[in-house]
Amino acid sequence: xxxxxxPNSAEPLFAQIxxxxxxxxxxxDVQPGERLPGARDLADSLGLNVHTVLRxxxxxxxxxxxxxxxxxxxxxxxxxxxxWAELRQEVADVVERARGLGVxxxxxxxxxxxxxx
Amino acid sequence: xxxxxxxxxxxxxxxxxxxxxxxxxxVVAAAGAALVWSRRDALPAEVAIHxxxxxxxxxxxxxxxxxxxxxxxxxxxxxxxxxxxLAGPADPLLVRVLAVTTTGVTGFVxxxxxxxxxxxxxxxxxxxxxxxxxxxxGSFAAGVLLAAVAAWTVPRxxxxxxxxxxxxxxxxxxxxxxxxxxxxxxxTGSGPAAVLVAGVGVTVAAGVLxxxxxxxxxxxxxxxxxxxxxxxxVTVDRHGLTLRSRLGRPxxxxxxxxxxxxxxxxxxxxxxxxxxxxxxxxxxxxxxxSGYVLRGGSGLLVERRGGRRTVVVVDDAATAxxxxxTLAERAR
Numbered sequence: 001x002x003x004x005x006x007p008n009s010a011e012p013l014f015a016q017i018x019x020x021x022x023x024x025x026x027x028x029d030v031q032p033g034e035r036l037p038g039a040r041d042l043a044d045s046l047g048l049n050v051h052t053v054l055r056x057x058x059x060x061x062x063x064x065x066x067x068x069x070x071x072x073x074x075x076x077x078x079x080x081x082x083x084w085a086e087l088r089q090e091v092a093d094v095v096e097r098a099r100g101l102g103v104x105x106x107x108x109x110x111x112x113x114x115x116x117x
Numbered sequence: 118x119x120x121x122x123x124x125x126x127x128x129x130x131x132x133x134x135x136x137x138x139x140x141x142x143x144v145v146a147a148a149g150a151a152l153v154w155s156r157r158d159a160l161p162a163e164v165a166i167h168x169x170x171x172x173x174x175x176x177x178x179x180x181x182x183x184x185x186x187x188x189x190x191x192x193x194x195x196x197x198x199x200x201x202x203l204a205g206p207a208d209p210l211l212v213r214v215l216a217v218t219t220t221g222v223t224g225f226v227x228x229x230x231x232x233x234x235x236x237x238x239x240x241x242x243x244x245x246x247x248x249x250x251x252x253x254x255g256s257f258a259a260g261v262l263l264a265a266v267a268a269w270t271v272p273r274x275x276x277x278x279x280x281x282x283x284x285x286x287x288x289x290x291x292x293x294x295x296x297x298x299x300x301x302x303x304x305t306g307s308g309p310a311a312v313l314v315a316g317v318g319v320t321v322a323a324g325v326l327x328x329x330x331x332x333x334x335x336x337x338x339x340x341x342x343x344x345x346x347x348x349x350x351v352t353v354d355r356h357g358l359t360l361r362s363r364l365g366r367p368x369x370x371x372x373x374x375x376x377x378x379x380x381x382x383x384x385x386x387x388x389x390x391x392x393x394x395x396x397x398x399x400x401x402x403x404x405x406x407s408g409y410v411l412r413g414g415s416g417l418l419v420e421r422r423g424g425r426r427t428v429v430v431v432d433d434a435a436t437a438x439x440x441x442x443t444l445a446e447r448a449r
Contacts, residue, residue: 001299001300001301002298003296003298003299004291004297005295005296005297006292006294007294007296008294029301029432029433034302035302037300037350041300041352042300044354044356045298045352045355045356046296046298046354047355048296
């Protein structure tokens with residue numbers, strides 16, 4: 001999970017942390033049930049105050065993406081992204097099949113776009 | 118001149134490598150065998166060579182067989198050490214590990230066997246022979262001492278290693294002022310995890326069934342090792358590379374100033390590292406690299422100042438390597 005924070009951005013740092021986690025969960029870098037980095041460790045890594053990280057994690061909790069538990073830290077909620085993982089696997093299968101048939105990425109995109117109509 | 122010339126490493130000190138991994142164990146084993154042979158007339162015709170857990174001798178052999186066993190042990194270890202250290206490009210860390218293992222183990226076994234057998238001179242019946250803890254501890258100390266001599270015999274040199282093509286060293290663009298950190302956890306693959314859990318279970322069950330309670334201690338120790346090895350967190354940030362176990366310790370840290378370069382490598386646990394866990398590679402392109410191999414696949418390889426190489430198998434190693442290279446260059 002890659003955190004890139006721009007202190008000059010109009011978006012506050014805690015919101016940037018929440019956005020980084022959200023992106024990582026959507027991409028599957030973090031699995032449901034997995035723990036996010038400890039707030040203290042992450043704050044030290046990024047040179048931030050621990051409260052900034054905790055505020056980012058609290059925002060994620062309010063969105064229902066993570067659970068905050070005493071002693072266990074922030075854990076990605078099961079079910080919050082369950083269908084995504086399945087969909088990702090299906091997309092991977094489709095891409096593999098397309099490769100086997102010699103279908104280019106562009107042709108596959110076009111096929112998916114057609115299905116959406 | 119665009120061709121990347123391989124870095125000219127020091128010539129590997131073949132003589133001292135051979136002395137440390139092969140000559141030392143051979144000399145130790147030969148001395149032990151010669152000592153037993155010279156005392157053979159004063160020994161019982163059949164000497165005790167094995168003791169049961171109750172302390173009574175339960176295995177016997179002639180002194181000639183003991184001589185052959187001690188010498189054979191030394192020859193096998195020396196040959197294995199020689200083969201492993203000279204079969205491929207010699208890596209200083211790998212050679213040191215091999216030297217310590219061959220000389221240390223041969224030293225321990227030779228001293229213990231020689232000591233226990235020569236203790237039996239003048240005995241009418243070898244069944245009365247004793248194997249005291251002092252002999253065991255003394256032999257262990259001798260093994261450690263010999264291992265230290267072997268380690269000291271292996272000099273430090275920089276291994277001959279090709280410079281990777283510039284395209285193989287990933288970079289991650291980081292804007293000035295941007296704060297960046299990468300972190301990822303790695304869990305042991307289900308196969309090795311099952312083996313670990315089964316190992317703990319079998320040890321505990323065997324201990325309970327045979328009423329060898331000390332085996333419960335071994336089982337507990339294995340359990341702790343399993344817990345520590347089960348999952349680690351890999352972090353790349355402004356401090357460098359940090360590996361933490363789930364329990365927080367052991368922890369391994371490589372500061373940015375020590376990072377020469379980071380690349381992505383394909384890791385084959387069984388073929389190159391001989392298993393899973395904290396390992397050193399004896400075979401393949403990663404020979405001499407050590408680190409956490411909890412499963413196979415792509416991993417992060419960090420070449421450190423002074424020639425050591427650290428490897429950790431982790432998803433998305435390309436991002437980790439890119440960020441580590443960028444941060445290390447910036448720190449220079």
